[in-house]
Amino acid sequence: MQNQVPILQMGDVLIVTIKPDLTDDEAVKLKDDILHEIKKNNIYGLILDISVVDLIDSYMGRILSEMSDMSRLMGASTVITGMSPYVAISMVEFGLNFRSIQTALTVEKGMEWLNISRTMGVSHG
């Protein structure tokens, strides 16, 4: 099992690649790392890229929601990017929808959204 989850910083945006089969321990550590980075580097936006995630069950759904909630409380906006079509289909059928989380097709589009919301001073959603 690979333990390193890459966190990249671009300006005041963090880009986190979520790996498939995340375990409890890895999820706890990742949340911790993200919140530390947000605080330390005055982060405005968080991109959670899930393009390599092959399913979202209630466990993964909950982790992603929690990351987004915690970041928002600290003042950073979250965008989830890169969801595969089959992940979206199965997840909605299962009963999850991420209605309260911003999503975008790609990391680039997520970055664009964050730039627009920064310029317009939109509050976090």
Place this chain on the structure above:
Amino acid sequence: MVENIQIFQEYDAILARQRGREMAKQLGFSLVDQTRIAISISELARNILIYAGEGEVEIRMIESSGHKTGLEIRASDKGPGISDLEMALTDGYTSSGGLGMGLPGTKRLMDDFEIRSDVGKGTSITIRKWLSS
């Protein structure tokens, strides 16, 4: 094609859903169906860990009387059982601070969903997905 996975820890639940996906792929299930199956196994295996501590997941290829091919998964444990099945199958009901989506969501994703539970003795859930040809 039968696979038996003992569920003792988180890695076993991950392994079970990976094996389920592989078997579904071998049988020719679509990527969406493979994912429906993997999510369902993940939910049932995690329930075993949370509520019973340990148990097992059995995945097998099956054939219907009408010669349809399918995948059957049985998740069983000797845990505390479920006293109110109707409640447990309700969206959002949880006894552990979870999302309460596992059982009702799995039922939606699968073609068949059967649950047997005896309080104090354990729980056995059988789900099936059929290949549409």
